[in-house]
Amino acid sequence: MPTRRITRVARRTGKADVESSQKPIGFASLVDFMTVLQRTNTTLLPVLPHKGTEILGRGLSGVVKQSTADLSTNLAFKEGIPSRNLQDTEIDQDWSALITEVTILQHGPIKANPHIIDLLGIAFAAPPGPPSERGVWPLVVTSKVNHGDLTTVLRRDHSEFLTDEARMSLFAGVAEAIFVLHSCGIAHGDLKTDNVLIYSSETNKIEPILIDFGSSTTATQTRLPTRSDPWTPPEIENTRVNLSHAELVQADLYTFGLLSLHLLLPLEGLLSANLCLVQTREQSADEWAQFLGEMSEKKSDNAGDEFVTQIFDLIAGADLTPERQSILEQIVKTTIQPVRGKRILPWEYLLPYIETYLSERQVVQFNLCLYAPGRSVLILL
Numbered sequence: 001m002p003t004r005r006i007t008r009v010a011r012r013t014g015k016a017d018v019e020s021s022q023k024p025i026g027f028a029s030l031v032d033f034m035t036v037l038q039r040t041n042t043t044l045l046p047v048l049p050h051k052g053t054e055i056l057g058r059g060l061s062g063v064v065k066q067s068t069a070d071l072s073t074n075l076a077f078k079e080g081i082p083s084r085n086l087q088d089t090e091i092d093q094d095w096s097a098l099i100t101e102v103t104i105l106q107h108g109p110i111k112a113n114p115h116i117i118d119l120l121g122i123a124f125a126a127p128p129g130p131p132s133e134r135g136v137w138p139l140v141v142t143s144k145v146n147h148g149d150l151t152t153v154l155r156r157d158h159s160e161f162l163t164d165e166a167r168m169s170l171f172a173g174v175a176e177a178i179f180v181l182h183s184c185g186i187a188h189g190d191l192k193t194d195n196v197l198i199y200s201s202e203t204n205k206i207e208p209i210l211i212d213f214g215s216s217t218t219a220t221q222t223r224l225p226t227r228s229d230p231w232t233p234p235e236i237e238n239t240r241v242n243l244s245h246a247e248l249v250q251a252d253l254y255t256f257g258l259l260s261l262h263l264l265l266p267l268e269g270l271l272s273a274n275l276c277l278v279q280t281r282e283q284s285a286d287e288w289a290q291f292l293g294e295m296s297e298k299k300s301d302n303a304g305d306e307f308v309t310q311i312f313d314l315i316a317g318a319d320l321t322p323e324r325q326s327i328l329e330q331i332v333k334t335t336i337q338p339v340r341g342k343r344i345l346p347w348e349y350l351l352p353y354i355e356t357y358l359s360e361r362q363v364v365q366f367n368l369c370l371y372a373p374g375r376s377v378l379i380l381l
Contacts (some may be wrong), residue, residue, distance in 0.1 A: 028095035033138065036099050040106035045120035045141050048077075077123065078140040078212075084090060100221070101213040109184055114362070115177035117142050117197070117211045145199035145209060154267050154278050164321065166206040170198070171263045171327075172354035173208040176362055178256055179347055181210075185377040187248035189215030189223070191255040192231040193262055193278055217376060219245050229292050230277045231255050234299040237338045253343040259336030261311065264324050270373050273314045306339045326355055 037044070040190060080331065104110055105119040123139045132359040147153055150170075153162065174196060181188055188195075215226035222242040229237075233254040243251075258277060261270065270276035277295070279288045298307040317329045326349070334344050 004260075026304065028099055030095065033095050033099055033102075036102055037122060040102060042102055042106055044121065045121040047123050048125050048139075062068060076142050076144040078142070078214075079125075079137065085092070097214050097342070100216060100218065101140065104186055104213050104216055104218065107186075109180055109182060109249045110186070113177060113180055114359075115173040115208055115210060116181070117209050117213075142211070143195045147198040147200065147206075150193040150196040150198055150262070151278050154193060154262060155280060161206070163258045164324070167264055168324070168354070169206050169357045170196075170208045171260060172357035174210065174259065174263065175345070175354055176257070176358055177208070177210045178252065179345070182252070183377075185219035185245070186215050187245055188213065188252050189217060189248055190228055191252055191259055192228050193259065194228075194260070197204075200278050217245055217248055221245060224250070225251060230295040231258055232296075232305060234296075237296060237300070247340065250340045250343050253335045253345060257331050260328065260331050262333075264320075264328055265314065265318055269314060273310060275310060275314060279366055303339060306338070308332065311336065322338070323353060 026112070028076050036042075074081055089344045102119065102122070102169065105117065110116050111118070120143065123141050124136045125139055126136050178188070188210070195210065195212045197211055199207055199209065201207055215223075217223050222244055224241070225232075225236040225239055225243050226266070227237065233251045236247075261275070262278065267276060267278070271280070274291075274294075283291070298304065299312075301307075313330070315325060318325070320328070330346055330349055334346055338344075
């Protein structure tokens with residue numbers, strides 16, 4: 001297996017001029033990965049997922065399994081899946097994606113954020129069956145949450161759980177997490193309800209946690225975009241080339257707009273307008289495939305004008321507080337309606353609405369990122 005030296009990760013003060021030096025996520029190896037674990041002080045854990053336990057989820061970058069560390073601690077394990085970048089071998093691409101994911105999750109402002117998954121460490125396991133090309137493969141170890149992902153919660157749709165207060169708390173947490181990511185020069189690359197976990201804190205407050213950074217990039221990287229229909233922005237649905245970090249941030253903003261609709265609008269309203277991007281248990285595979293095709297056309301035809309009009313009509317007719325209606329209208333105008341390159345998130349507008357749902361420390365970090373940008377930019381050289 002070829003190896004190459006990975007140059008160090010550094011924090012820089014001030015925004016770096018990185019567009020001209022962006023590099024595709026490319027070749028790496030176990031040696032490179034172990035170097036990054038040492039440099040980022042990532043713990044190697046002597047734990048493995050329990051055989052026979054339920055698989056918690058599957059995504060483009062991993063299968064998530066579980067285990068129990070003690071009576072009060074449940075663990076989740078993500079095993080990498082090849083991202084199939086045509087210019088790399090599957091294993092080369094896996095190592096690079098893992099290096100990026102660990103580097104991001106161990107970055108100071110990310111590690112400290114309660115709404116971004118906390119990396120507990122790395123475990124190594126051999127796959128079952130006959131010897132494979134991989135041999136022993138690393139597992140990303142995190143804590144398991146008590147309510148599953150947002151997709152599962154929305155499907156249950158218990159109104160007593162997803163109260164107006166809970167929805168605003170979830171929205172505030174997701175918005176703050178994405179703001180901190182982008183302020184650190186990180187594009188998530190795969191925002192959707194599957195990648196937002198839900199848990200109840202010790203005070204019974206409903207909180208979100210953003211997960212799965214296997215499709216993420218830092219400010220110096222380019223990569224093929226991850227396609228997760230029906231969340232995919234229209235401009236990258238048929239993209240077969242690497243995108244710049246700025247383009248991937250624009251994709252994040254679009255999908256955050258779609259995610260906000262599902263956080264702040266009741267599922268039945270989205271379903272009645274045929275705008276629900278979460279497959280229900282009642283939808284067959286054929287019905288869902290038909291919906292995906294129709295949604296792709298809606299988002300692309302006439303620059304998505306019909307799609308945006310439908311969304312505004314839904315918001316206007318929904319039984320919402322003036323606060324939530326105003327937030328949704330502003331988000332649609334700034335994230336879904338504009339074409340790529342013109343999307344923004346109006347953070348100064350949002351902060352007065354969401355700061356009551358954030359801790360004092362989070363508000364301080366939010367303001368620091370807003371008014372002193374570039375202080376915590378992560379550069380993977």
